[in-house]
Amino acid sequence: MKKIGKQTIKFDNPPTILECSSIVGPKEANGPLAKYFDQTLEDEFWGEKSWEKAESKIIKENANMVISKAGISSQDIDLVFAGDLLNQCISSSFGLRDINLPFFGVFGACSTFVESLSLGSICIESFAKNVLCATSSHFCSAEKQFRFPLELGNQRPPSSQWTVTGSGAAILSKEGIGPYITHITPGKIVDMGIKDANNMGAAMSPAFSDTLITHFKDTGRNPSYYDAIISGDLGYIGKDIAIDILKSNGYNIKANYNDCRGSYF
Amino acid sequence: MDPLESKKTYQDYVNKKSPNSKIVKNCFNAFWVGGLICTIGQIIFNICKERGFDTQTSSTIVSILLIGISAFLTGLNLFNKIGKFAGAGSLIPITGFANSIVSPAMEYKSEGYVMGVGGKMFTVAGPVLVFGISTSILVGIVFLIFNTQNITLV
Numbered sequence: 001m002k003k004i005g006k007q008t009i010k011f012d013n014p015p016t017i018l019e020c021s022s023i024v025g026p027k028e029a030n031g032p033l034a035k036y037f038d039q040t041l042e043d044e045f046w047g048e049k050s051w052e053k054a055e056s057k058i059i060k061e062n063a064n065m066v067i068s069k070a071g072i073s074s075q076d077i078d079l080v081f082a083g084d085l086l087n088q089c090i091s092s093s094f095g096l097r098d099i100n101l102p103f104f105g106v107f108g109a110c111s112t113f114v115e116s117l118s119l120g121s122i123c124i125e126s127f128a129k130n131v132l133c134a135t136s137s138h139f140c141s142a143e144k145q146f147r148f149p150l151e152l153g154n155q156r157p158p159s160s161q162w163t164v165t166g167s168g169a170a171i172l173s174k175e176g177i178g179p180y181i182t183h184i185t186p187g188k189i190v191d192m193g194i195k196d197a198n199n200m201g202a203a204m205s206p207a208f209s210d211t212l213i214t215h216f217k218d219t220g221r222n223p224s225y226y227d228a229i230i231s232g233d234l235g236y237i238g239k240d241i242a243i244d245i246l247k248s249n250g251y252n253i254k255a256n257y258n259d260c261r262g263s264y265f
Numbered sequence: 266m267d268p269l270e271s272k273k274t275y276q277d278y279v280n281k282k283s284p285n286s287k288i289v290k291n292c293f294n295a296f297w298v299g300g301l302i303c304t305i306g307q308i309i310f311n312i313c314k315e316r317g318f319d320t321q322t323s324s325t326i327v328s329i330l331l332i333g334i335s336a337f338l339t340g341l342n343l344f345n346k347i348g349k350f351a352g353a354g355s356l357i358p359i360t361g362f363a364n365s366i367v368s369p370a371m372e373y374k375s376e377g378y379v380m381g382v383g384g385k386m387f388t389v390a391g392p393v394l395v396f397g398i399s400t401s402i403l404v405g406i407v408f409l410i411f412n413t414q415n416i417t418l419v
Contacts, residue, residue: 049375050375050376051375052375144372144373148368148389149368149369149371149372149373149389150345150368150372151339151342151344151345151364151367151368151371151372152345152348152364152365152368152369152389153339153344153345153346153347153348153349153351153355153356153361153364153368154345154348154349154352154356155286155291155348155349155352156349157286158283158284158285158286159283159284192269192272192275192276193272193275193276194275194276194279199279199283202279202282202283206269206275209269237282237283237284240282241268241278241279241282244268244278244282245267245268245269248267248268248269249267
Protein backbone atom coordinates (compact mmCIF):
# COMPACT_ATOMS: atom_id res chain seq x y z
CA MET A 1 0.00 0.00 0.00
CA LYS A 2 1.44 3.37 -0.96
CA LYS A 3 0.37 6.87 -1.71
CA ILE A 4 0.62 8.00 -5.30
CA GLY A 5 0.19 11.54 -6.53
CA LYS A 6 -1.65 14.01 -4.34
CA GLN A 7 -4.18 11.89 -2.48
CA THR A 8 -4.55 8.44 -4.01
CA ILE A 9 -3.78 5.12 -2.29
CA LYS A 10 -2.55 2.23 -4.42
CA PHE A 11 -2.78 -1.31 -3.02
CA ASP A 12 0.00 -3.86 -3.51
CA ASN A 13 -2.31 -6.80 -2.83
CA PRO A 14 -5.71 -5.49 -3.89
CA PRO A 15 -8.60 -6.72 -1.73
CA THR A 16 -11.33 -8.71 -3.44
CA ILE A 17 -15.01 -7.99 -3.17
CA LEU A 18 -15.93 -11.55 -2.20
CA GLU A 19 -19.69 -11.20 -2.18
CA CYS A 20 -22.38 -8.56 -2.03
CA SER A 21 -26.08 -8.41 -1.37
CA SER A 22 -28.95 -5.96 -1.22
CA ILE A 23 -32.43 -5.55 0.18
CA VAL A 24 -34.67 -2.74 -1.06
CA GLY A 25 -38.09 -1.29 -0.39
CA PRO A 26 -41.25 -1.34 -2.50
CA LYS A 27 -40.52 1.77 -4.61
CA GLU A 28 -37.11 0.47 -5.67
CA ALA A 29 -38.68 -2.92 -6.37
CA ASN A 30 -40.75 -1.26 -9.08
CA GLY A 31 -37.74 0.49 -10.61
CA PRO A 32 -35.60 -0.55 -13.56
CA LEU A 33 -32.97 -2.28 -11.36
CA ALA A 34 -35.50 -4.55 -9.59
CA LYS A 35 -34.16 -7.84 -10.90
CA TYR A 36 -30.67 -7.17 -9.54
CA PHE A 37 -31.69 -6.94 -5.88
CA ASP A 38 -31.49 -10.02 -3.67
CA GLN A 39 -34.65 -9.23 -1.78
CA THR A 40 -37.45 -6.70 -2.15
CA LEU A 41 -39.92 -5.66 0.53
CA GLU A 42 -43.63 -5.25 0.08
CA ASP A 43 -44.05 -2.45 2.60
CA GLU A 44 -41.92 0.10 4.42
CA PHE A 45 -42.41 -1.38 7.89
CA TRP A 46 -41.44 -5.02 7.31
CA GLY A 47 -43.53 -6.06 10.32
CA GLU A 48 -41.87 -3.54 12.67
CA LYS A 49 -43.53 -0.78 14.66
CA SER A 50 -41.42 2.11 13.37
CA TRP A 51 -39.43 3.01 10.27
CA GLU A 52 -36.24 3.14 12.33
CA LYS A 53 -36.80 -0.41 13.55
CA ALA A 54 -37.57 -1.51 10.00
CA GLU A 55 -34.30 0.04 8.79
CA SER A 56 -32.39 -1.80 11.52
CA LYS A 57 -34.02 -5.04 10.46
CA ILE A 58 -33.11 -4.39 6.82
CA ILE A 59 -29.40 -3.95 7.57
CA LYS A 60 -29.40 -6.88 10.00
CA GLU A 61 -30.98 -9.28 7.53
CA ASN A 62 -28.77 -8.00 4.75
CA ALA A 63 -25.59 -8.53 6.77
CA ASN A 64 -26.69 -12.10 7.52
CA MET A 65 -27.53 -12.63 3.86
CA VAL A 66 -24.15 -11.46 2.56
CA ILE A 67 -22.34 -13.71 5.06
CA SER A 68 -24.34 -16.75 4.05
CA LYS A 69 -23.97 -15.91 0.35
CA ALA A 70 -20.20 -15.70 0.78
CA GLY A 71 -20.22 -19.14 2.37
CA ILE A 72 -18.03 -18.12 5.29
CA SER A 73 -18.67 -18.20 9.00
CA SER A 74 -19.20 -14.89 10.78
CA GLN A 75 -16.21 -15.80 12.98
CA ASP A 76 -14.00 -15.39 9.91
CA ILE A 77 -14.88 -11.72 9.71
CA ASP A 78 -12.42 -9.47 11.51
CA LEU A 79 -14.18 -6.12 11.32
CA VAL A 80 -17.44 -4.46 10.39
CA PHE A 81 -17.68 -0.99 8.89
CA ALA A 82 -21.24 0.25 8.64
CA GLY A 83 -23.28 3.40 8.79
CA ASP A 84 -26.56 5.03 7.92
CA LEU A 85 -28.26 8.43 7.88
CA LEU A 86 -29.85 8.45 11.32
CA ASN A 87 -28.56 10.10 14.48
CA GLN A 88 -25.62 8.20 15.96
CA CYS A 89 -25.99 5.56 13.25
CA ILE A 90 -28.75 3.81 15.21
CA SER A 91 -29.89 1.61 12.34
CA SER A 92 -26.46 0.04 11.97
CA SER A 93 -25.61 -0.18 15.65
CA PHE A 94 -28.96 -1.72 16.63
CA GLY A 95 -29.14 -3.82 13.49
CA LEU A 96 -25.66 -5.27 13.91
CA ARG A 97 -25.58 -5.71 17.69
CA ASP A 98 -26.44 -9.43 17.45
CA ILE A 99 -23.73 -10.12 14.91
CA ASN A 100 -21.10 -9.94 17.68
CA LEU A 101 -18.22 -8.54 15.68
CA PRO A 102 -15.87 -5.57 16.17
CA PHE A 103 -17.72 -2.61 14.71
CA PHE A 104 -16.81 0.81 13.35
CA GLY A 105 -19.71 3.19 12.81
CA VAL A 106 -19.10 5.29 9.71
CA PHE A 107 -20.95 8.44 8.78
CA GLY A 108 -20.49 9.96 5.37
CA ALA A 109 -24.14 10.45 4.40
CA CYS A 110 -24.29 9.52 0.72
CA SER A 111 -20.67 8.34 0.69
CA THR A 112 -20.94 6.02 3.72
CA PHE A 113 -20.69 2.82 1.71
CA VAL A 114 -17.67 3.87 -0.30
CA GLU A 115 -16.02 5.15 2.89
CA SER A 116 -16.62 1.73 4.47
CA LEU A 117 -15.13 -0.01 1.45
CA SER A 118 -12.10 2.31 1.52
CA LEU A 119 -11.40 1.82 5.23
CA GLY A 120 -12.09 -1.91 4.93
CA SER A 121 -9.60 -2.22 2.07
CA ILE A 122 -6.91 -0.48 4.09
CA CYS A 123 -7.51 -2.94 6.96
CA ILE A 124 -7.36 -5.90 4.56
CA GLU A 125 -4.05 -4.62 3.23
CA SER A 126 -2.60 -4.39 6.74
CA PHE A 127 -3.98 -7.18 8.94
CA ALA A 128 -7.57 -8.30 8.32
CA LYS A 129 -8.68 -11.37 6.39
CA ASN A 130 -12.34 -10.55 5.83
CA VAL A 131 -14.15 -7.26 6.40
CA LEU A 132 -17.89 -6.69 6.24
CA CYS A 133 -19.04 -3.32 4.87
CA ALA A 134 -22.69 -2.34 5.02
CA THR A 135 -24.99 0.65 4.82
CA SER A 136 -28.68 1.35 4.98
CA SER A 137 -31.15 4.16 4.44
CA HIS A 138 -34.91 4.43 4.66
CA PHE A 139 -36.95 7.03 2.82
CA CYS A 140 -39.44 7.53 5.64
CA SER A 141 -36.95 7.70 8.50
CA ALA A 142 -34.72 10.06 6.52
CA GLU A 143 -37.63 12.37 5.66
CA LYS A 144 -38.67 12.33 9.32
CA GLN A 145 -35.17 13.20 10.52
CA PHE A 146 -34.12 15.76 7.94
CA ARG A 147 -37.21 17.18 6.25
CA PHE A 148 -40.95 17.21 6.92
CA PRO A 149 -43.51 14.64 8.08
CA LEU A 150 -44.69 12.48 5.19
CA GLU A 151 -48.33 13.46 5.67
CA LEU A 152 -47.57 17.19 5.39
CA GLY A 153 -49.22 18.55 2.27
CA ASN A 154 -46.25 20.37 0.75
CA GLN A 155 -44.78 20.29 -2.76
CA ARG A 156 -41.37 18.90 -3.73
CA PRO A 157 -39.45 21.00 -6.24
CA PRO A 158 -38.34 19.20 -9.42
CA SER A 159 -34.69 19.17 -8.27
CA SER A 160 -35.40 17.35 -4.98
CA GLN A 161 -34.19 13.79 -4.52
CA TRP A 162 -35.66 10.63 -3.07
CA THR A 163 -33.79 8.62 -0.41
CA VAL A 164 -33.56 4.92 -1.20
CA THR A 165 -35.18 2.47 1.20
CA GLY A 166 -32.78 -0.40 1.46
CA SER A 167 -29.40 -1.73 2.41
CA GLY A 168 -26.27 -2.79 0.58
CA ALA A 169 -23.53 -4.98 1.99
CA ALA A 170 -20.26 -6.41 0.74
CA ILE A 171 -17.54 -8.64 2.12
CA LEU A 172 -13.97 -7.70 1.34
CA SER A 173 -11.42 -10.48 1.45
CA LYS A 174 -7.66 -10.83 1.30
CA GLU A 175 -7.94 -13.82 -1.03
CA GLY A 176 -10.16 -14.08 -4.02
CA ILE A 177 -10.41 -13.80 -7.75
CA GLY A 178 -11.83 -10.28 -7.93
CA PRO A 179 -13.35 -7.86 -8.56
CA TYR A 180 -10.51 -5.99 -6.87
CA ILE A 181 -10.23 -2.61 -5.24
CA THR A 182 -6.93 -1.38 -6.63
CA HIS A 183 -6.92 2.35 -5.87
CA ILE A 184 -8.71 4.72 -3.53
CA THR A 185 -8.88 8.47 -3.97
CA PRO A 186 -10.50 10.02 -0.89
CA GLY A 187 -12.11 13.30 -1.82
CA LYS A 188 -11.80 16.76 -0.30
CA ILE A 189 -14.67 18.84 0.97
CA VAL A 190 -15.58 21.23 -1.82
CA ASP A 191 -18.26 23.74 -0.84
CA MET A 192 -19.41 26.03 -3.61
CA GLY A 193 -21.99 27.70 -1.39
CA ILE A 194 -25.17 25.99 -2.58
CA LYS A 195 -27.76 26.56 0.16
CA ASP A 196 -30.78 24.91 -1.45
CA ALA A 197 -31.52 21.73 0.55
CA ASN A 198 -33.65 20.53 -2.33
CA ASN A 199 -30.80 20.62 -4.81
CA MET A 200 -28.26 18.23 -3.30
CA GLY A 201 -26.90 17.25 -6.70
CA ALA A 202 -25.67 20.79 -7.33
CA ALA A 203 -24.13 20.93 -3.83
CA MET A 204 -22.24 17.64 -4.17
CA SER A 205 -21.22 17.76 -7.80
CA PRO A 206 -18.13 20.01 -7.39
CA ALA A 207 -16.65 17.65 -4.78
CA PHE A 208 -17.30 14.62 -6.95
CA SER A 209 -15.72 16.32 -9.96
CA ASP A 210 -12.70 17.41 -7.90
CA THR A 211 -12.14 13.84 -6.66
CA LEU A 212 -12.46 12.43 -10.16
CA ILE A 213 -10.01 14.96 -11.64
CA THR A 214 -7.53 14.30 -8.82
CA HIS A 215 -7.88 10.57 -9.41
CA PHE A 216 -7.14 10.96 -13.13
CA LYS A 217 -4.11 13.14 -12.39
CA ASP A 218 -2.76 10.89 -9.61
CA THR A 219 -3.08 7.68 -11.59
CA GLY A 220 -2.16 9.22 -14.94
CA ARG A 221 -5.27 7.70 -16.48
CA ASN A 222 -7.94 9.05 -18.75
CA PRO A 223 -11.71 8.56 -18.52
CA SER A 224 -11.52 6.18 -21.48
CA TYR A 225 -9.41 3.78 -19.34
CA TYR A 226 -12.57 2.80 -17.47
CA ASP A 227 -15.51 0.66 -18.54
CA ALA A 228 -17.75 2.62 -16.22
CA ILE A 229 -17.46 5.68 -14.00
CA ILE A 230 -20.23 5.74 -11.42
CA SER A 231 -21.20 8.38 -8.88
CA GLY A 232 -23.35 7.73 -5.84
CA ASP A 233 -26.36 9.94 -5.97
CA LEU A 234 -25.92 13.24 -7.73
CA GLY A 235 -29.29 12.90 -9.46
CA TYR A 236 -29.81 13.92 -13.04
CA ILE A 237 -29.04 17.62 -12.45
CA GLY A 238 -25.86 16.84 -10.51
CA LYS A 239 -24.84 14.36 -13.19
CA ASP A 240 -25.15 17.00 -15.90
CA ILE A 241 -23.19 19.47 -13.79
CA ALA A 242 -20.40 16.93 -13.21
CA ILE A 243 -20.13 16.26 -16.95
CA ASP A 244 -19.86 20.03 -17.56
CA ILE A 245 -17.22 20.59 -14.87
CA LEU A 246 -15.12 17.67 -16.10
CA LYS A 247 -15.46 18.96 -19.65
CA SER A 248 -14.18 22.41 -18.72
CA ASN A 249 -11.17 20.66 -17.16
CA GLY A 250 -10.46 18.77 -20.35
CA TYR A 251 -11.99 15.38 -19.51
CA ASN A 252 -14.86 13.90 -21.46
CA ILE A 253 -16.70 11.41 -19.27
CA LYS A 254 -20.02 11.48 -21.08
CA ALA A 255 -19.56 8.11 -22.79
CA ASN A 256 -19.00 5.87 -19.76
CA TYR A 257 -20.31 7.89 -16.81
CA ASN A 258 -23.47 7.07 -14.94
CA ASP A 259 -25.13 8.05 -11.68
CA CYS A 260 -26.86 5.59 -9.33
CA ARG A 261 -29.70 7.91 -8.40
CA GLY A 262 -30.86 8.30 -11.94
CA SER A 263 -31.17 4.53 -12.25
CA TYR A 264 -33.15 3.51 -9.15
CA PHE A 265 -36.59 4.89 -9.88
CA MET B 266 -16.32 28.40 -19.33
CA ASP B 267 -15.47 26.86 -15.97
CA PRO B 268 -18.59 26.84 -13.78
CA LEU B 269 -16.42 26.56 -10.66
CA GLU B 270 -14.64 29.90 -11.25
CA SER B 271 -16.31 31.45 -8.19
CA LYS B 272 -19.28 30.77 -5.94
CA LYS B 273 -21.23 33.41 -7.84
CA THR B 274 -20.64 31.90 -11.26
CA TYR B 275 -21.47 28.45 -9.92
CA GLN B 276 -24.76 29.64 -8.39
CA ASP B 277 -25.74 31.32 -11.67
CA TYR B 278 -24.77 28.21 -13.59
CA VAL B 279 -26.82 25.97 -11.23
CA ASN B 280 -29.84 28.26 -11.47
CA LYS B 281 -29.71 27.99 -15.23
CA LYS B 282 -29.27 24.23 -15.07
CA SER B 283 -31.99 23.39 -12.53
CA PRO B 284 -35.54 23.04 -13.79
CA ASN B 285 -38.01 25.55 -12.39
CA SER B 286 -41.31 24.60 -10.84
CA LYS B 287 -44.20 24.91 -13.28
CA ILE B 288 -45.42 28.26 -12.00
CA VAL B 289 -48.47 28.76 -14.23
CA LYS B 290 -49.81 25.25 -13.65
CA ASN B 291 -49.09 25.41 -9.89
CA CYS B 292 -50.74 28.83 -9.55
CA PHE B 293 -53.80 27.68 -11.48
CA ASN B 294 -54.23 24.55 -9.32
CA ALA B 295 -53.62 26.53 -6.12
CA PHE B 296 -56.18 29.12 -7.26
CA TRP B 297 -59.06 26.77 -7.94
CA VAL B 298 -58.45 24.38 -5.03
CA GLY B 299 -57.95 27.27 -2.60
CA GLY B 300 -61.08 28.92 -4.04
CA LEU B 301 -63.02 25.68 -3.66
CA ILE B 302 -62.01 25.34 0.00
CA CYS B 303 -63.10 28.93 0.66
CA THR B 304 -66.38 28.33 -1.19
CA ILE B 305 -67.08 25.27 0.97
CA GLY B 306 -66.38 27.47 4.00
CA GLN B 307 -68.79 30.10 2.70
CA ILE B 308 -71.51 27.49 2.09
CA ILE B 309 -71.14 26.19 5.66
CA PHE B 310 -71.25 29.81 6.88
CA ASN B 311 -74.45 30.56 4.96
CA ILE B 312 -76.15 27.39 6.19
CA CYS B 313 -75.25 28.34 9.78
CA LYS B 314 -76.64 31.87 9.31
CA GLU B 315 -79.77 30.36 7.81
CA ARG B 316 -80.21 28.20 10.89
CA GLY B 317 -80.12 31.29 13.07
CA PHE B 318 -76.53 31.48 14.38
CA ASP B 319 -74.92 34.91 14.65
CA THR B 320 -71.92 35.85 12.48
CA GLN B 321 -69.25 35.06 15.07
CA THR B 322 -70.64 31.65 15.96
CA SER B 323 -71.00 30.79 12.28
CA SER B 324 -67.33 31.66 11.61
CA THR B 325 -66.28 29.45 14.52
CA ILE B 326 -68.34 26.55 13.16
CA VAL B 327 -66.72 26.99 9.72
CA SER B 328 -63.23 26.86 11.27
CA ILE B 329 -64.04 23.79 13.36
CA LEU B 330 -65.49 21.89 10.41
CA LEU B 331 -62.65 22.75 8.00
CA ILE B 332 -60.01 21.85 10.59
CA GLY B 333 -61.84 18.60 11.35
CA ILE B 334 -62.11 17.62 7.69
CA SER B 335 -58.47 18.48 7.03
CA ALA B 336 -57.23 16.51 10.06
CA PHE B 337 -59.38 13.56 9.00
CA LEU B 338 -58.02 13.63 5.43
CA THR B 339 -54.46 13.86 6.80
CA GLY B 340 -55.13 10.73 8.83
CA LEU B 341 -56.34 8.94 5.72
CA ASN B 342 -53.10 9.89 3.91
CA LEU B 343 -55.13 11.92 1.41
CA PHE B 344 -54.30 15.49 2.38
CA ASN B 345 -50.65 15.22 1.33
CA LYS B 346 -51.86 14.16 -2.12
CA ILE B 347 -54.15 17.20 -2.31
CA GLY B 348 -51.26 19.36 -1.03
CA LYS B 349 -48.88 17.98 -3.63
CA PHE B 350 -51.38 18.93 -6.32
CA ALA B 351 -52.62 22.27 -5.00
CA GLY B 352 -49.62 23.60 -3.03
CA ALA B 353 -50.47 26.88 -1.35
CA GLY B 354 -54.11 26.41 -2.36
CA SER B 355 -54.64 23.85 0.38
CA LEU B 356 -51.80 25.00 2.66
CA ILE B 357 -52.72 28.64 3.18
CA PRO B 358 -56.35 28.21 4.33
CA ILE B 359 -56.94 26.89 7.86
CA THR B 360 -56.84 23.37 6.36
CA GLY B 361 -53.07 23.65 5.94
CA PHE B 362 -52.62 24.67 9.55
CA ALA B 363 -54.56 21.63 10.74
CA ASN B 364 -52.47 19.42 8.47
CA SER B 365 -49.22 20.89 9.80
CA ILE B 366 -50.17 19.87 13.35
CA VAL B 367 -51.72 16.47 12.62
CA SER B 368 -48.93 15.25 10.33
CA PRO B 369 -46.07 15.50 12.89
CA ALA B 370 -48.38 14.03 15.53
CA MET B 371 -48.85 10.97 13.31
CA GLU B 372 -45.20 10.85 12.31
CA TYR B 373 -43.84 10.91 15.87
CA LYS B 374 -46.44 8.62 17.42
CA SER B 375 -43.85 5.85 17.21
CA GLU B 376 -41.75 7.74 19.78
CA GLY B 377 -44.49 7.62 22.42
CA TYR B 378 -47.41 9.82 23.38
CA VAL B 379 -45.57 12.26 25.67
CA MET B 380 -42.18 12.82 24.04
CA GLY B 381 -43.39 11.86 20.56
CA VAL B 382 -46.89 13.15 19.88
CA GLY B 383 -46.86 15.79 22.63
CA GLY B 384 -43.28 16.97 22.17
CA LYS B 385 -43.08 17.00 18.40
CA MET B 386 -46.63 17.99 17.45
CA PHE B 387 -45.73 21.64 16.87
CA THR B 388 -42.44 21.21 15.01
CA VAL B 389 -43.99 22.52 11.80
CA ALA B 390 -46.69 24.84 13.17
CA GLY B 391 -44.56 26.10 16.08
CA PRO B 392 -43.00 29.12 14.31
CA VAL B 393 -46.44 30.24 13.07
CA LEU B 394 -47.79 30.11 16.62
CA VAL B 395 -44.79 31.83 18.22
CA PHE B 396 -44.62 34.72 15.79
CA GLY B 397 -48.38 34.92 15.26
CA ILE B 398 -49.11 35.19 18.98
CA SER B 399 -46.14 37.53 19.60
CA THR B 400 -47.33 39.85 16.84
CA SER B 401 -50.88 39.86 18.17
CA ILE B 402 -49.59 40.81 21.63
CA LEU B 403 -47.53 43.68 20.17
CA VAL B 404 -50.48 44.93 18.14
CA GLY B 405 -52.64 44.64 21.26
CA ILE B 406 -50.25 46.78 23.29
CA VAL B 407 -50.08 49.44 20.57
CA PHE B 408 -53.87 49.39 20.31
CA LEU B 409 -54.21 49.72 24.10
CA ILE B 410 -51.80 52.67 24.34
CA PHE B 411 -53.41 54.68 21.57
CA ASN B 412 -56.96 53.82 22.50
CA THR B 413 -56.67 54.78 26.17
CA GLN B 414 -55.12 58.17 25.28
CA ASN B 415 -57.90 58.96 22.87
CA ILE B 416 -55.58 59.27 19.88
CA THR B 417 -56.41 57.53 16.64
CA LEU B 418 -53.64 56.00 14.58
CA VAL B 419 -54.57 57.35 11.22
